[in-house]
Amino acid sequence: MDLLEIGDRVVAMARHGEQVEAVVSRGRDTEIKAYEGEIESLSSAQSQGVGIRVIAEGRQGFAYAATFDDDVLAETLAEARDNAGFATPDEFVGLAEPDGVAVADLDLFSEALESFPTDRKVELAVELERAVMAADSRISGIESAEYVDVMAEGAIVSTTGIRTLGRETACYVMTYAMAVENDETQTGFGFSVGRDPNELDVATAAAEAAQRATRMLGSVKPESERLTVVLDPWVTAQFLGILAFTLNGESVLKGRSLFAERLGEEVASPLLTLVDDPTNPSAFTATETDGEGLATRRNVLIDQGVLKLFVQNAYTARRAGTRSTGSAVRGGFKSTPGVGCMATSLAPGSATQAELVAGLGEGLLIQDVAGLHSGVNPISGDFSTGAEGLRIRGGELAEPVREFTIASTLQKMLKDVQAVGNDLQWLPMSASGVSLVIDEVTISGV
């Protein structure tokens, strides 16, 4: 069934004076886990659903359902309409309206995925495990080795003239390897992402997982001290995810952003330029339209340390007296649009990670962090996470260290950026990674 047509059917039921929006989506995904040379599990699933938003007299209501039968659509619309009656009227509430920005043609759908046989997907997962095991004699096994793909299409139709249809494919392989030596176990992950399986690099994913695990063997708990750290691209990407919250127009309007009132000010080191660009097809989260059906666009948020822009959706833009930046995000058909960054990246510098390490003398390379959701508060700016990595001594990677935390504040870390690497890497998340050197970070260990 045509998704636009389902959206049209919902919107046609709108009453006079009422705004109605339907988000209709459908997806198919495959997940294959390999273990000890066999398939541990193979899941193939199809999912679909419709989310309906109704706005009347400045009040918004929402409901969703997982089937497209006419009676279900009518019932869901009625429920959303009923829900709207309980909201507090707000003059700025309303659907997005077409703003004339052209939709980029990003070619995010690969036919090759559709025709790729399941047997060969299975081989990729099995091969991933085999490659991890063969990478190093200290590799004792895997926690997981999996192949995942997803094909998704979505439509947004509204009474305000939005009518978009998009489809995309994505896949990845990912593994967690375990290395054992002298009764000590360490773990490391590796992955590779693409639009279709032909783009996946199993060998590199396996080698990275094995290297990350084995290089942590013999690790000790470091001394507590203040040091310069090099964040691995994977860690930087997670850091950007937190930073994005503070640059979100909703956080700003609702008094939850550190950077409210600071547009035009220098909030970071001049080395730091942060761009959110979902129109970059290299981004795993690239998308042609946002969660309200507006064209996505390239937004420069921080330019050489100066705060330039907050991302906005239709509601936050209207309330802030500005334009949507095409940054409405939604978690599928089951939720109303929020606002957020979709594909952030830092402008890369010129040095490799090895050069950054060599230039430091003393420091610590952070390979992974844990507890970003529990020890980082993007509202207060307090930053504290568990970490593991390698001590840097005399400009070289030295002993592995674990069971320590790194702490500072978001405000201070942005100012303390000493260098940005040239190793920009797109990751399976809404941010890219790059090596990042930050000064004056507190290490809590022994």
Add this chain to the structure above:
Amino acid sequence: MIEESVISRVLGTALRTGGDFAEVFVEDKRSSSAVLDDGRVEELTSGRDRGAGIRVVVGDTTGFAHTADLTEAGLSAAAEAAAAAARSGGGGTRTIVLTRQDAPVPNVVEILPGDVPKARKVELLTRANETARAQGGAISQVSASYGDSRRRILVANSDGLLAGDDQVKTFFAVSCVATGDTGMQTGRESVGHTVGFELFDRYDVEDLARRAADRALTKLNARPAPSGQMPVVIGSGGGGVLFHEACGHGLEADLVGKSASVFKGRVGELVASPTVTIVDDGTMGGEWGCFAIDDEGHAAQRNVLIQDGVLTDYMWDLLRARKEGRQSSGNGRRQSYQYLPMVRMTNTYLLNGPDDPAEIIASTDKGVYVKHLGGGQVNTATGDFVFGMTEAYLIENGEITEPLREGNLIGNGPEVLTRIDALGNDFAMGPPGTCGKDGQGVPVGDGVPTLRVSSLTIGGTAA
């Protein structure tokens, strides 16, 4: 939800080309939520999720498919897809005779939230908002959320099991931002139980709002947390997540089976201080992680994981238990019909010890008192885990003194278990949690009495 004869035939279809085991899991979940933020009731949401997940097991391989189409044709197509995924060969026709095996319900739901007018739910939000804002001019932002769900499940498998459950949950949370000279601080309080709207006869949303606001206000005067190792006292109720991370995940049989747990091969050994007894209990009536049957149809159980410091058993789901020739421990859970079940915790808690909580603090010369914990994370293979502190104070000369800013604490599970040198007699369950594992979230509960860990690493910035 679906006729027995249909399920029986679908199981037969799933095993038509061979296969050792087949299961049909049917779910029909209705949920509603309401959010107030920035002084306005922003929206009410209603949703319905309904479908079935079918798995077929052949040797060590599991095939899985799910569908939102609950007709016999839809279920049969999913059964065939699951069988193909499991690559069953062989063949033959099997007739499955189902026997109803329902388990006792852990508690009776008094008021179905679906029967409560929406206006009453919204009124809770506005009361919480007004109360929080009345705690002081420094409270600069408040959000409140209400949620309820009714999840009906039906599980049938080729062993002949047929069981159902009707799980009703109600939830409420308040989050506050306080603004002062030192910037912004936050405070959050939540309550959630496997009960109906009677939740609000037992808990006062205004009390919740006051506590959330106070937490944010207190932290406006907080100093940076210390950096380095020192004794840590964990407050009653608020600290169960410590054990969820320190040993709970490491006692899940799937991780143990892959040698991805530091607790592998240690059953029967002393793994914790002899005062420590840890239980995982799905039967705990009304708690956030309770149920009559797990998502594989097995009755909820109370399982002692560590008794007087000795590791007694791991937690098991059906597949891992079958492999070992034993019974499931009722820990097979899944986020929804769209996922395969795996070993998950339910309500995990530490039993009371002998000590007076006030004495535990009084006997701590210098340390940190963590009254309320945030989330956590663990690497079960190394045992290293972190957890956040959302309300904490310094202990100086046996007294609780200054409030501390937020941060993570880090430790190693097996080490921390042996470092529990005081255990209070004031056990309480903590707030509702969502445990994430392999991309699936399930509701869990936890609880502890006041206790002290002789040494943990505090991840602050102060010397």
